[in-house]
Amino acid sequence: MAAKLISNETLDKLRAVQSLSPSLWSFSSIRFQTALLISCATIVFGLMRTCFGMAMVDIVSMNNQSDTSLHMNWTTDQQAQIHTSFYIGAFIAVFISEYLSKKMGPKNLLSFGLILNIIGSILTPFIAFSFRHYLLIVAIRSIMGFGYGFLIPAGSVLISKWFPIAEKSSAMAIFTTGNQIGISASMFLTAKICQLSYFEGWPMVFILYGIVGIIFLFIWQTRIADKPRLSKYITATELSYIKGGKQRRPRADTIIRPTPYKKILLNGCVFAICACSFAQSFVIVALVTYLPKYNKIAMGMSLTHNAIWSSIPFVIQMFTKLLFAIIADKIKQRKIDVTTVTKGANAIASFLSAIFIVIATSLPLDQTELIQISIIISMAMFSAYVPGYNTSIVTVAPQFTAFISSYAQMYAQTGSTLAPILIGTITSHDTIEEWKCAFYSLALVLVITGIIFQFLGHGRTEAWGETPSNSTSVRLSTCTVNGEDGICRMTLLEKHNKDFRSENSGGSTKKKVSRVSYAGEEIILPTRLEDLENDVIYSIEEEENEH
Incomplete structure (x- = not known):
């Protein structure tokens, strides 16, 4: 799956956010x-x-x-x-x-x-x-x-x-x-x-x-606050500027x-x-x-x-x-x-x-x-x-x-x-x-x-x-999954989200941590974005909706 270019409209929005953000x-x-x-x-x-x-x-x-x-x-x-x-x-x-x-x-x-x-x-x-x-x-x-x-x-x-x-x-x-x-x-x-x-x-x-x-x-x-989003005084504009224009989404993972x-x-x-x-x-x-x-x-x-x-x-x-x-x-x-x-x-x-x-x-x-x-x-x-x-x-x-x-x-x-x-x-x-x-x-x-x-x-x-948010290969890495309809391939995040929804379909939400292999190392995909401020990654589905 190929990564898509950011549209001119998106770039204009990012520039607008930067121009509104207060100077350092x-x-x-x-x-x-x-x-x-x-x-x-x-x-x-x-x-x-x-x-x-x-x-x-x-x-x-x-x-x-x-x-x-x-x-x-x-x-x-x-x-x-x-x-x-x-x-x-x-x-x-x-x-x-x-x-x-x-x-x-x-x-x-x-x-x-x-x-x-x-x-x-x-x-x-x-x-x-x-x-x-x-x-x-x-x-x-x-x-x-x-x-x-x-x-x-x-x-x-x-x-x-x-x-x-x-x-x-x-x-x-x-x-x-x-x-x-x-x-x-x-x-x-x-x-x-x-x-x-x-x-x-x-x-x-x-x-x-x-x-x-x-x-x-x-x-x-x-x-003081450990992270920008934990500050009681920061504005949404400055927070967006610090994060490089990336907005949090409900399905974002870390x-x-x-x-x-x-x-x-x-x-x-x-x-x-x-x-x-x-x-x-x-x-x-x-x-x-x-x-x-x-x-x-x-x-x-x-x-x-x-x-x-x-x-x-x-x-x-x-x-x-x-x-x-x-x-x-x-x-x-x-x-x-x-x-x-x-x-x-x-x-x-x-x-x-x-x-x-x-x-x-x-x-x-x-x-x-x-x-x-x-x-x-x-x-x-x-x-x-x-x-x-x-x-x-x-x-x-x-x-x-x-x-x-x-x-x-x-x-x-x-x-x-x-x-x-x-x-x-x-x-x-x-x-x-x-x-x-x-x-x-x-x-x-x-x-x-x-x-x-x-x-x-x-x-x-x-x-x-590199933080995962800067690495496209993390978002696009795929794995083989044995499902009811046979063997299929999906991104690591898609698999994580699918497993998470399956486990919590009974009504009660359980904390789940997925461990997968990336670049020869074991990485952890928790279900909460709040665990790490700068390492936000988005599912391919959301990227397609963006662009």
């Missing part, structure tokens, strides 16, 4: 509101994750004018263990994030992670005061990291369900920009709060950020395919994604954790100047991420090959960032402004990762975004865990040569992973990762 960059757009909420979640997580790097400068620094028990006598190695423990917890979360995302939904999974961070943040100063042992703080930071580990997988799943392909780079930019806002705000605000005289300043950092988390959690639970773990793990593009994910986390965590210390030791900066210069690179990223993403989406709308755009953006992030890190390291220390400007430019170029490998995460296999994102996060958390250990070991004596070596190691990681992506990465969807 309109506040009336629910998908824009959704992207902002995911970004705000990243900000809140970023506040509680990043604050320890700046607060540590004050926590372990004794006030000569007032000998107080609110400061800790933690060694450099103990501080490094505290920093590392957060990312160890996040690494552990990777292994169960896909399972929990399916069971709880991305909305509730992110809420769970946020609750762990809120509790941990508020408890941190009280545990430090009462017991003063760094291992208890290590345990708390590990639990907070465990909760943080759910952020990227949950956010990526929401992006994959809420945004059409032409908007995914922009949506990922909005999402990940929250990380830069959280980092820069945390560095600046933490430094200011630490200078307060009330409770020596630093304990208030963790309590205030915990309160911010509680307020946001309430907003998140009332406004295909749920088992995750092809072997294909994902052996796929070259997925490996390239993981390599760049490692590099991005390694560099960001290294700078977030040790840039304040570098500015203090090598540059001799005061706490206030340190906070400003340490936060500026991440403030700049808020704008460059959106800029790179918008440019990339505009280029793709002009029919430029998606892979070309993705590789080009990733090259900027990998190679230009490395070049400016090397420049910053090579400049004389008395050229403070030039060194800081080079670091700022490096982080600005770093933003091109968004239309680069970040977009590949949600396009390489949309149906399996949850697992791919979780798998990439395993590499990311490995990088996050190794960065404080490696940089801390390299700079153990705080000499200038050691700091140069540390920065060169960051550049080397960027170059190696950038080369890997140029050879293996791409921006298209793999054939095994």
Whole structure:
């Protein structure tokens, strides 16, 4: 049975729907509101994750004018263990994030992670005061990291369900920009709060950020939805636009395919994604954790100047991420090959960032402004990762975004865990040569992973990762059926619908699941469309009625 062409009338209707749909960059757009909420979640997580790097400068620094028990006598190695423990917890979360995302939904999974961070943040100063042992703080930071580990997988799943392909780079930019806002705000605000005289300043950092988390959690639970059709605020026009003009029908069914773990793990593009994910986390965590210390030791900066210069690179990223993403989406709308755009953006992030890190390291220390400007430019170029490998995460296999994102996060958390250990070991004596070596190691990681992506990465969807709604062969696949009138052939969906009607002809409706073979894999045809938002397929009979 041959597939039919879409009529001009149908195309006109689809264009009319798209023209009526609110722009992504309109506040009336629910998908824009959704992207902002995911970004705000990243900000809140970023506040509680990043604050320890700046607060540590004050926590372990004794006030000569007032000998107080609110400061800790933690060694450099103990501080490094505290920093590392957060990312160890996040690494552990990777292994169960896909399972929990399916069971709880991305909305509730992110809420769970946020609750762990809120509790941990508020408890941190009280545990430090009462017991003063760094291992208890290590345990708390590990639990907070465990909760943080759910952020990227949950956010990526929401992006994959809420945004059409032409908007995914922009949506990922909005999402990940929250990380830069959280980092820069945390560095600046933490430094200011630490200078307060009330409770020596630093304990208030963790309590205030915990309160911010509680307020946001309430907003998140009332406004966000796992899927567009579950939103109480979305219009029918915008819902139709997100789904590409496809309308739900009573007889529509959903295909749920088992995750092809072997294909994902052996796929070259997925490996390239993981390599760049490692590099991005390694560099960001290294700078977030040790840039304040570098500015203090090598540059001799005061706490206030340190906070400003340490936060500026991440403030700049808020704008460059959106800029790179918008440019990339505009280029793709002009029919430029998606892979070309993705590789080009990733090259900027990998190679230009490395070049400016090397420049910053090579400049004389008395050229403070030039060194800081080079670091700022490096982080600005770093933003091109968004239309680069970040977009590949949600396009390489949309149906399996949850697992791919979780798998990439395993590499990311490995990088996050190794960065404080490696940089801390390299700079153990705080000499200038050691700091140069540390920065060169960051550049080397960027170059190696950038080369890997140029050879293996791409921006298209793999054939095994296509959603069934995009695969005509699924709708047209036939099977042999032994019926009362002899042997006949029918489509898989026709057989499923026939069996379903036969079983429920007695009056009571039973839940039925059909298992059939497609492309060498077993697929499941449930009777409810609601089980999976994006994987809608239509029977041939309905397609004929359409056209």
